[in-house]
Amino acid sequence: MPLLWTLTIVLLLGAAGYVLGRRRAIASAGGDVRLLHSLPGYYGTNVAMFTIVPALLVLSVWMLIQPMIIQSQITAMISDSAIEAAGSRDLVMTDVRRVANGLDSAIAEGGLTEDEARALRTDSSDIRARLAETGVALGGDVTPEVLNAAQQYRTLSRTGNLLLSATVLVLAGLGLGYAYSRTHQEFRARNAVERAILSILMLASTIAILTTVGIVFSMLFETFNFFQLYPWQDFFFGLEWRPSFEGGSDLGLIPLLWGTIYISIIALLVSVPIGLFAAIYMAEYSSKRTRSIVKPLIEVLAGIPTIVYGLFALITVGPMLRDYFAEPLGLGTSSSSVMTAGIVMGIMLIPFISSLSDDIINAVPQSLRDGSYGLGATQSETVKQVILPAALPGIVGAVLLAASRAIGETMIVVLGAGAAARLDLNPFEAMTTVTVKIVGQLTGDTDFSSPEALVAFALGLTLFVITLGLNVFALYIVRKYREQYE
Amino acid sequence: MNDMRVVERDVDINELKMKARDVDVFYGDIHAIKNVDVDIEDKTVTAFIGPSGCGKSTFLRCLNRMNDTIDICRVTGTITLDNEDIYDPKVDPVQLRAKVGMVFQKPNPFPKSIYDNVAYGPRIHGLSSNKADLDQIVERSLRRAALWNEAKDRLNEPGTGLSGGQQQRLCIARAVATNPEVLLMDEPCSALDPIATAQVEELIDELRSQYSVVIVTHSMQQAARVSQKTAFFHLGELVEFGETGHIFTNPDDPRTESYITGRIG
Numbered sequence A: 001m002p003l004l005w006t007l008t009i010v011l012l013l014g015a016a017g018y019v020l021g022r023r024r025a026i027a028s029a030g031g032d033v034r035l036l037h038s039l040p041g042y043y044g045t046n047v048a049m050f051t052i053v054p055a056l057l058v059l060s061v062w063m064l065i066q067p068m069i070i071q072s073q074i075t076a077m078i079s080d081s082a083i084e085a086a087g088s089r090d091l092v093m094t095d096v097r098r099v100a101n102g103l104d105s106a107i108a109e110g111g112l113t114e115d116e117a118r119a120l121r122t123d124s125s126d127i128r129a130r131l132a133e134t135g136v137a138l139g140g141d142v143t144p145e146v147l148n149a150a151q152q153y154r155t156l157s158r159t160g161n162l163l164l165s166a167t168v169l170v171l172a173g174l175g176l177g178y179a180y181s182r183t184h185q186e187f188r189a190r191n192a193v194e195r196a197i198l199s200i201l202m203l204a205s206t207i208a209i210l211t212t213v214g215i216v217f218s219m220l221f222e223t224f225n226f227f228q229l230y231p232w233q234d235f236f237f238g239l240e241w242r243p244s245f246e247g248g249s250d251l252g253l254i255p256l257l258w259g260t261i262y263i264s265i266i267a268l269l270v271s272v273p274i275g276l277f278a279a280i281y282m283a284e285y286s287s288k289r290t291r292s293i294v295k296p297l298i299e300v301l302a303g304i305p306t307i308v309y310g311l312f313a314l315i316t317v318g319p320m321l322r323d324y325f326a327e328p329l330g331l332g333t334s335s336s337s338v339m340t341a342g343i344v345m346g347i348m349l350i351p352f353i354s355s356l357s358d359d360i361i362n363a364v365p366q367s368l369r370d371g372s373y374g375l376g377a378t379q380s381e382t383v384k385q386v387i388l389p390a391a392l393p394g395i396v397g398a399v400l401l402a403a404s405r406a407i408g409e410t411m412i413v414v415l416g417a418g419a420a421a422r423l424d425l426n427p428f429e430a431m432t433t434v435t436v437k438i439v440g441q442l443t444g445d446t447d448f449s450s451p452e453a454l455v456a457f458a459l460g461l462t463l464f465v466i467t468l469g470l471n472v473f474a475l476y477i478v479r480k481y482r483e484q485y486e
Numbered sequence B: 001m002n003d004m005r006v007v008e009r010d011v012d013i014n015e016l017k018m019k020a021r022d023v024d025v026f027y028g029d030i031h032a033i034k035n036v037d038v039d040i041e042d043k044t045v046t047a048f049i050g051p052s053g054c055g056k057s058t059f060l061r062c063l064n065r066m067n068d069t070i071d072i073c074r075v076t077g078t079i080t081l082d083n084e085d086i087y088d089p090k091v092d093p094v095q096l097r098a099k100v101g102m103v104f105q106k107p108n109p110f111p112k113s114i115y116d117n118v119a120y121g122p123r124i125h126g127l128s129s130n131k132a133d134l135d136q137i138v139e140r141s142l143r144r145a146a147l148w149n150e151a152k153d154r155l156n157e158p159g160t161g162l163s164g165g166q167q168q169r170l171c172i173a174r175a176v177a178t179n180p181e182v183l184l185m186d187e188p189c190s191a192l193d194p195i196a197t198a199q200v201e202e203l204i205d206e207l208r209s210q211y212s213v214v215i216v217t218h219s220m221q222q223a224a225r226v227s228q229k230t231a232f233f234h235l236g237e238l239v240e241f242g243e244t245g246h247i248f249t250n251p252d253d254p255r256t257e258s259y260i261t262g263r264i265g
């Protein structure tokens, strides 16, 4: 039975459970809703929950585990000689899966019947040709062993799926029955629903956390591989970035990190004052009408794709900076520069800072403003001494959000600052950042066992740690401030 | 109402500090204050009484142009301070508010330390020449607001960490520290216990020697205790204004009588 059906039936059962539970609750109170412990809807929801939630949980866990089990069983069937012939176990398994899927789609299109598929033999028919008819292309001829494994694979999946549907449906039925039998006038359905909602919320946050952990671990794993091939001292303290795919490359982090930090700082220097002042103007000085025009206009900036900013950097800002500043000052002749990328990125970040800060400043209670004006303070004194301190935690948050965007930005850097890793103080030199190099190392033909490719994971992990540190630092500041003033 | 003591009052005529004539206030279409005339004398405590929503706070806020901060609020008529129209375009509301200080109905300490809260006004207006001077102003203001004993060991802790009543006294200290000529107090004792209330009333009495004080209160006893003049507002109108003793013992208007004896409100 296809999965979708199982799912639909479970949901239908849930809906039926709702109606039944509700009805039974009302009946148990003799039709007088006021005698019930909870509103009738809660009884219905309770039954629906018991029907749906355990069934769906089992469904999702099963679907995660079943492929793993089948995989390991099939793998065990394949002989060493077949593996040697194909090159690696993974390749054989890929073949097996492709053939199995090919058979599936052939049956779905009517090219084969179920029995034919099961009876197929390599010696009696050209499987590759038959599958090609149904649109499944195979790399080579199918060996009897692979075909056999594929057929086995299909059988196992079918049994697994059947079992799954049966289990899930039985579970849903049991849940429904159990909750239904417990539905009674005295039953505290409202509390039960409350607890269930709590666990759903907790589940959601757990998933979010687990995903993060998963990402970190996958990165850690590859990074570990990288450090087996390349000494970590040379990575963290190396001053040269010179990858060469023939080997013997220098993969020093410092020039990339320096580029990242340099560009981000310039971007923040541009965006924080402009964004913050714009926010203060909008929130404190402008009339409602002006604000309703200015704010959306600024926010338009946020809707521009970064690649467009990149083009702006490439054809306008870069040459302009070169012609009017760098060359007259004798600071370089490159139109890609840290300055270009930094300024354009700063422009991109203005709406983040201004919009967030504006909301935060608006959230400062009017009574604080009144208090300050009532003591004879001017508007700017009030802003400086009362509003900004009160809004500071939020503003720090906005700035850090902007900082993480700046650190993670790639497009503007490629087009504005170039892709040459360099360690230099001159802001009119081309430099590049960590993210650009991550992309650079992983595009094109990459061999995932070479340090030149694996370094991307080390770079990614480093970035992750830096942004994490930034966030922790922000939290620390915010908390310290809170302790002091709240 | 039996314990209402109408204290001896010096009925000698003080010179006029503020004068309001034909004042109307509108919040959009709501007509919140209707044609009010009030005289605020120097070195006098004037009490505004009246049922909730009758416009006491609104009128009080006209006296230091705090209503300017409300977009939809419109004030007409004339209000003078020392015979100068405070709504004249030449007048700087910021300057005005330094002279006419205010304590708000809800305590609103700044998210700063207790010390910085009180020092806020003196710093802005440059009232102190050095740190020692400022320390002294802060201490004196906190003492006058009856908060010194509770606050002296925690001057660097946030003002927002105080209890509601302490916050209200902090706001009083903050207003007093700026040294205003007129102090507007909007229900300054609504969150205070009897002891602190007595202390604040003492402060008001003391302030009277130098300033004029306008106090909004819902407590008839308080109005009778601390004020020399009383204004009774009802539905945006000034029903009666005169000597406190007169208003409380022998009101001219039946509405005043019913309100102070607790029949309308």
Ligand SMILES: Nc1ncnc2c1ncn2[C@@H]1O[C@H](COP(=O)(O)OP(=O)(O)OP(=O)(O)O)[C@@H](O)[C@H]1O
Binding pocket: B027, B030, B032, B050, B051, B052, B053, B054, B055, B056, B057, B058, B059, B070, B105
């Ligand atoms: N910001 C505002 N916007 C619109 N209407 C307002 C505003 N402030 C006050 N009002 C209205 O003006 C009238 C007078 O309000 P005000 O706050 O002056 O009353 P009050 O006498 O101080 O009452 P209370 O004793 O409860 O403090 C009320 O009807 C109120 O709804």
Ligand SMILES: [Mg+2]
Binding pocket: B056, B057, B058, B105, B186
């Ligand atoms: Mg009021």
